[in-house]
Amino acid sequence: MRRDLVLATRHKSEWLTALFFFVMVTNLLPLGVGPEVSLLRKIAPGVLWIGALLSTLLGLQRLFSSDHGDGTLEQMALSPVPLAWLVAGKMVTHWLVCGLPVVLMAPLLGLQFDLPARSLGILVLSLLLGTPILSAVGALGAALTLGLRGGGALLSLLILPLYIPALIFGAGAVEADLSGISPQGHLSLLGALLVLSVFFSPWVTSLALRIALE
Amino acid sequence: MLAVAQLTCQRGARTLFSGLSFTLPEGQWIQIQGPNGAGKTTLLRVLAGLVQPREGTLTWQGQDVQECRAEWQRALLYLGHHAALKEELTPLENLRFSLGLEAFPVDEAALMEALHRFGLQEREHLPVRYLSAGQRRRVLLARLLIRPAQVWILDEPYTALDTHATQFLSTVIEDHLERGGSAILTSHQTLGLRPGMSIAL
Amino acid sequence: MSNSVINWYKYASPATFYPLAGRLIPWFSGLSVLLIAWGLWIGLFVAPTDAQQSEGYRIIFVHVPASWLSMFIYCVMAFWSALGLAFNTRLSGMLTAALAPTGALFAFLSLWTGALWGKPMWGAWWVWDARLTSQLILFFLYLGFIALQSAIDDPRRADRAGALLALVGVVNIPIIYFSVQWWNTLHQGASVSLTKAPSMAHIMLEGMLIMALGFWSYAIAVVLTRVRCIILERELTNEWVKRNAVD
Numbered sequence: 001m002r003r004d005l006v007l008a009t010r011h012k013s014e015w016l017t018a019l020f021f022f023v024m025v026t027n028l029l030p031l032g033v034g035p036e037v038s039l040l041r042k043i044a045p046g047v048l049w050i051g052a053l054l055s056t057l058l059g060l061q062r063l064f065s066s067d068h069g070d071g072t073l074e075q076m077a078l079s080p081v082p083l084a085w086l087v088a089g090k091m092v093t094h095w096l097v098c099g100l101p102v103v104l105m106a107p108l109l110g111l112q113f114d115l116p117a118r119s120l121g122i123l124v125l126s127l128l129l130g131t132p133i134l135s136a137v138g139a140l141g142a143a144l145t146l147g148l149r150g151g152g153a154l155l156s157l158l159i160l161p162l163y164i165p166a167l168i169f170g171a172g173a174v175e176a177d178l179s180g181i182s183p184q185g186h187l188s189l190l191g192a193l194l195v196l197s198v199f200f201s202p203w204v205t206s207l208a209l210r211i212a213l214e
Numbered sequence: 215m216l217a218v219a220q221l222t223c224q225r226g227a228r229t230l231f232s233g234l235s236f237t238l239p240e241g242q243w244i245q246i247q248g249p250n251g252a253g254k255t256t257l258l259r260v261l262a263g264l265v266q267p268r269e270g271t272l273t274w275q276g277q278d279v280q281e282c283r284a285e286w287q288r289a290l291l292y293l294g295h296h297a298a299l300k301e302e303l304t305p306l307e308n309l310r311f312s313l314g315l316e317a318f319p320v321d322e323a324a325l326m327e328a329l330h331r332f333g334l335q336e337r338e339h340l341p342v343r344y345l346s347a348g349q350r351r352r353v354l355l356a357r358l359l360i361r362p363a364q365v366w367i368l369d370e371p372y373t374a375l376d377t378h379a380t381q382f383l384s385t386v387i388e389d390h391l392e393r394g395g396s397a398i399l400t401s402h403q404t405l406g407l408r409p410g411m412s413i414a415l
Numbered sequence: 416m417s418n419s420v421i422n423w424y425k426y427a428s429p430a431t432f433y434p435l436a437g438r439l440i441p442w443f444s445g446l447s448v449l450l451i452a453w454g455l456w457i458g459l460f461v462a463p464t465d466a467q468q469s470e471g472y473r474i475i476f477v478h479v480p481a482s483w484l485s486m487f488i489y490c491v492m493a494f495w496s497a498l499g500l501a502f503n504t505r506l507s508g509m510l511t512a513a514l515a516p517t518g519a520l521f522a523f524l525s526l527w528t529g530a531l532w533g534k535p536m537w538g539a540w541w542v543w544d545a546r547l548t549s550q551l552i553l554f555f556l557y558l559g560f561i562a563l564q565s566a567i568d569d570p571r572r573a574d575r576a577g578a579l580l581a582l583v584g585v586v587n588i589p590i591i592y593f594s595v596q597w598w599n600t601l602h603q604g605a606s607v608s609l610t611k612a613p614s615m616a617h618i619m620l621e622g623m624l625i626m627a628l629g630f631w632s633y634a635i636a637v638v639l640t641r642v643r644c645i646i647l648e649r650e651l652t653n654e655w656v657k658r659n660a661v662d
């Protein structure tokens with residue numbers, strides 16, 4: 001994992017791309033639907049969440065592919081350290097590089113959509129709980145599509161349906177808060193999803209990697 | 215001792231080899247020969263445990279590899295024909311990380327010495343991107359000196375090496391066999407090693 | 416005990432399964448034609464006209480069984496996938512691959528008939544109803560599975576990667592259904608609830624069950640046919656296929 005972080009710092013463009021993508025997508029939307037404040041506030045949770053979702057997709061394709069290309073992945077599979085552990089490390093790195101900047105940027109973009117301060121807090125909290133799910137589930141898709149033709153499009157097709165629960169509960173939490181309902185139910189369900197995906201995904205992903213390596 | 219019995223392997227609909235059996239005692243080495251695409255690399259990957267064979271068994275010290283996977287992985291060192299190096303990192307960092315990946319203790323002085331012995335003085339801190347193919351290969355081979363293993367599985371280790379490095383690699387392998395280790399390698403070149411067994415695919 | 420295990424393995428071998436499937440196909444095809452004809456007759460002529468929905472509602476005799484089957488087939492796929500991963504049998508992967516297009520077809524049929532039904536009912540082709548949305552997601556899952564399988568050249572990897580995906584999908588389906596349900600109740604204003612269907616007449620249920628059985632036989636017949644093709648394709652080099660081709 002430390003190695004991946006070092007690599008990431010030497011590849012600044014990678015995480016900057018994800019961040020800029022997030023900013024661009026969410027900023028294009030008001031241009032598409034018009035600047036009416038009440039409408040923008042209504043769609044803000046969904047827009048910000050979908051922006052976050054799409055920008056994590058960007059980094060996923062490269063999650064295993066460079067290690068696959070240069071043979072490092074084989075060495076990882078042969079290591080006495082369980083592959084699931086190494087995979088978990090890569091997921092954490094992906095989250096730190098693609099997820100965390102998005103979480104930190106979100107309140108600023110929320111301001112553009114005129115979200116009240118309380119909802120901004122909920123937005124950050126929901127993204128904080130939700131983006132690791134995206135990294136964990138996304139890693140599975142990346143492992144399944146490793147080295148395939150049209151891997152990127154295929155990855156989205158496989159992964160986006162699985163992102164739906166996270167999207168619903170994440171954006172739902174902010175929406176609930178906006179309409180004056182307690183977002184606690186949404187957030188605890190999101191937390192449950194987080195626990196499930198973080199617990200199982202490294203293991204399933206390592207199986208998928210072994211299949212891909214054959 | 216590594217023993218292989220009735221190994222069969224398929225790639226797609228094509229059978230690469232079938233009914234392959236051999237044993238590799240300590241202090242011995244095997245050269246795997248065959249034309250391109252005959253399945254040399256696949257055989258090595260099967261031996262390393264990266265690919266499940268269609269049929270057949272692999273035993274290490276009398277135990278099925280399926281049951282003693284961890285011991286087998288600790289006993290073997292597999293160097294594939296990819297360099298497994300990160301372009302952005304220096305040779306030293308690459309070695310350090312690859313040892314860290316396998317949870318082996320890192321001894322900085324030993325890393326330096328290994329790189330020096332493979333003729334990479336003053337290249338230790340240069341990103342791998344700036345190294346030639348032969349130099350990259352030597353960074354990879356430096357792992358042979360620092361990562362203890364009983365069985366070496368080497369895929370085309372002599373590729374891109376100059377005469378000097380080729381000779382040095384041969385002495386490294388010779389030393390390894392001398393100490394009771396064993397090796398399996400694929401190569402097209404004649405090696406200047408002590409006579410070993412040979413398998414043709 | 417050991418005896419029965421051996422027997423199962425015997426049928427798991429493509430060489431024995433191939434002729435067995437060949438013998439079963441005509442039976443299931445015939446059965447499906449009979450059952451579907453019978454079900455349609457009940458649906459179109461026997462079942463009474465609905466007071467609120469007039470004749471348009473009759474499309475549920477296709478819609479509901481198709482939805483059932485699409486979900487059921489995904490579970491069957493997951494079942495074979497689990498077997499395939501656990502016992503490393505080749506046939507399981509072939510069956511899973513053969514099931515997917517039929518499942519996708521039923522999911523699509525269910526969506527399409529849902530839209531046809533929705534137009535006269537609510538005046539819209541598409542309503543963001545929880546069930547319709549879940550069905551759409553199920554359709555996407557099928558598409559993802561098929562796309563993944565067709566993108567992988569090596570059949571062994573295709574089978575195993577597909578199996579893993581199917582299992583992950585089947586674990587996720589309840590979560591997705593639940594979340595969509597939740598999402599739907601939260602946005603009550605925007606949708607029409609389908610859940611309060613008028614109490615169903617006995618004859619309607621009967622018609623739907625018969626249709627479902629008919630679809631089921633159809634699915635079995637088609638899947639067996641497709642599996643025979645896949646077996647031939649993959650085992651081309653094997654002796655028994657060559658003998659068979661000569662016969």
